[in-house]
Structures are given as structure tokens and as C-alpha cells.
Amino acid sequence: MFVLFILQVDLTLIQFKDFHDDVEPAHWLRLESYAAAIRELQVTSCEDPFGFDAFVLVLAARHFQGRPMLPSLVTLTLDHPDLIPTLPLLLSPTLRTISFCVDEDIFYGRMPSPLRNGFMKIISEQAPSIKKLVLPGPLSNRKSYNPILNLRNLHTLIISTSETLSGNVPLDIIASCGSLVELKMNFESASDAVSVTPPNLKLQLPCFQSLRSLGLTGASGLFINSILTMLTFIPIESVFIGLDCSDVQWRTITTNVAQWANTLQRFEFTVRSQLTVIMPQYSDIQPLLSCHQM
Amino acid sequence: MSPHPALQVPEILSIIFGNFYQENFTEEQSLASLARSCKLFFEPAVSILWRRLDSLPSLFKVIPSFELDVAREVYVCPIHFTSRLDSHSI
Numbered sequence: 001m002f003v004l005f006i007l008q009v010d011l012t013l014i015q016f017k018d019f020h021d022d023v024e025p026a027h028w029l030r031l032e033s034y035a036a037a038i039r040e041l042q043v044t045s046c047e048d049p050f051g052f053d054a055f056v057l058v059l060a061a062r063h064f065q066g067r068p069m070l071p072s073l074v075t076l077t078l079d080h081p082d083l084i085p086t087l088p089l090l091l092s093p094t095l096r097t098i099s100f101c102v103d104e105d106i107f108y109g110r111m112p113s114p115l116r117n118g119f120m121k122i123i124s125e126q127a128p129s130i131k132k133l134v135l136p137g138p139l140s141n142r143k144s145y146n147p148i149l150n151l152r153n154l155h156t157l158i159i160s161t162s163e164t165l166s167g168n169v170p171l172d173i174i175a176s177c178g179s180l181v182e183l184k185m186n187f188e189s190a191s192d193a194v195s196v197t198p199p200n201l202k203l204q205l206p207c208f209q210s211l212r213s214l215g216l217t218g219a220s221g222l223f224i225n226s227i228l229t230m231l232t233f234i235p236i237e238s239v240f241i242g243l244d245c246s247d248v249q250w251r252t253i254t255t256n257v258a259q260w261a262n263t264l265q266r267f268e269f270t271v272r273s274q275l276t277v278i279m280p281q282y283s284d285i286q287p288l289l290s291c292h293q294m
Numbered sequence: 295m296s297p298h299p300a301l302q303v304p305e306i307l308s309i310i311f312g313n314f315y316q317e318n319f320t321e322e323q324s325l326a327s328l329a330r331s332c333k334l335f336f337e338p339a340v341s342i343l344w345r346r347l348d349s350l351p352s353l354f355k356v357i358p359s360f361e362l363d364v365a366r367e368v369y370v371c372p373i374h375f376t377s378r379l380d381s382h383s384i
Contacts, residue, residue: 024359042347053369
């Protein structure tokens, strides 16, 4: 299974030929002894100019046969598209943080389709104890999100999406993730020419049972307001909103945030327009005066 | 000459060697020197030296059979192919 994930390119070669290699068992034991010490793997595109042939991964997959190659890994940060097919090899039950910082198109473009469709399933099976997950974009379909409910320790979820694709992020499924404390959604702003209907989802209780921190960046004010309204009944303690536009409905947003007056302890609201920070009027922030916990 | 008894306790060595591991920087040369200095130091020094990895090829480099293909800038494993017909034709 691993081999199928890893190897797309040279598959025809494997079908017609048998192969054997010169790697001695002692060499694999040597690799395993070093790999067992690795707690943090942070691979960025500029760190190492050299990659490795797909056969190296095939051999590694064949050697480990489903065992984690890095059995002590706690933090995995992937910022190198070439390494995406290695994901099944790198996942380990000890993982607590998985971050994918690759551009969404590259990320899913390089991901073999069996891995893409079962992305969350693989994570939930091979790294069930993760606390923080950073996704570069929405998954391929709604069903792909269901395994997130198996991540019983998931504390922080950060998803990059866009207003047009936001419908692909099923908040109602994510809302059922009982352990989720922090949710951040980074939107890629839709162009002015594109009119996007804000989400109009009715969340049903119980949902977002543990959610206390909400971050929304990049979306339009209308979009942000619709999400804030959706979460009225959640006792949010921390809100971070970042907008990149000139026409801001300050008062509407602060009024919506003030719905959490009894619980809100921290509120950050940054508005920029072409790198210029826009400041609100006093009247715009008046609704926040009711937030006595801040 | 045997080392001080305190330096024979792996936990103590890990604490001392841990000072070479910072959040954003690891003194790799120092840890590598410690790992090579004696058998007692090897395990604690190597476990800290390899705690954080910035490049997966660095791990594969420990296998001598994997060679660097300079032209393609990738590590490759010399593989010997046998035609399936050949292998079954004995």
C-alpha cells in the first residue's frame, strides 16, 4: 500500500522488472537507531538542495512494512512538496503536531489520489494523538473530514481556504470534534469580481463543545459576520480577526463579537488595506465596552 | 583513567549535553565531537544531535549504499533489475 502511495512515476518500471538492492540489514538497523532519536522533523524547501530517488522511499517502505520510520516523532512540519508522498512513512503514534505549509495547489497536486482521498483517515489511524493540525487547504470532499472525529486529542485546527471553497470545509463535521479548543481559518480573499454567498449553516447542539479561541483572517466582513453569527452559543474567550479590505463594517463586527461579552477575554482585530493599517472610530468599538472579562 | 562517577550516569549526561540544543539552533559540531569522544557519551550525545532534523535526505545518508547522483541532485540506491521473464526462466 505504501509503495502505491509513494511511487507513481516509476510504476511501469516495477511492473515489468524485479529488482534487488545492496542495502544490508545492518544498514537499516543503523538508520533505525538514528531515526529513533528524531523528535522534530521540519523540512522546508530551502534547507537541503538534494532530494532522493523514489526507489529510496520504496525500499524504506518495504523495510519498515507499516512500522513508523520515525517512532519518536513529536512535531512534523512539511514545507517541501516533494516529500508529500512520504507522509505515510513519517506518521507516528507519538506525533502531536502536524503542519503542512505547502501551497494548496502544489500540496494536493503532488499528493497521490489514494492518499488525498484518505488523507485524514491516514492521519487518524497512524497519528491518532495529534493535538495540532495545520492543513494547507480543504480536503477533496466532505466525507474525507469524518475521520477527524477520531482525533480525540485535537486541540488546534488551522485550515487555509478561500471564500469560494469555504463550502468544502464542513464546519458541522468539525463542530462535532469535542476536543477542539482553537479553530483558525485563513481565507484567501475572493477577487472583487467574484460574488460569494456567505455560509448559512445552522449548527446544532452539541457542537464545538470545547471551542474557546477563534481566528478568521482574509475573508470579507460579510463572510466573517456570517461565521460569527453561526457561533453565537459558544462561550468564546479569544477572537482574532484579520481583514484585508478598505470598506470595513467595524460596528457590525464588534457588535457580533460583543455577543460573547460574558466570556471574551481577548480580541484582536486588524484591518489593512494595501499594507496600510486602518483605525476604527471610537463609536465603532463601543459595543466592546460590555466585555467585562477582557 | 575512569571518568568521574557522575559522568557515567546517562541522565546526567543528557542534561549536560542538552545545553547544546537550543530552540532554534543546535551546536552540532560540539555534540558530534562528544559522541565521538567515548562510548559513554555516544548515546546521550547522538540522541540530542538527532533530536531535530531539517532534512530527510540527511537520514538516508547514513545508509552507505545510497549514493548521491550529482547530475540529478538526488540520493539514489543502486538497484539491479532483472527482467521478470529472465528470473522465472531457470
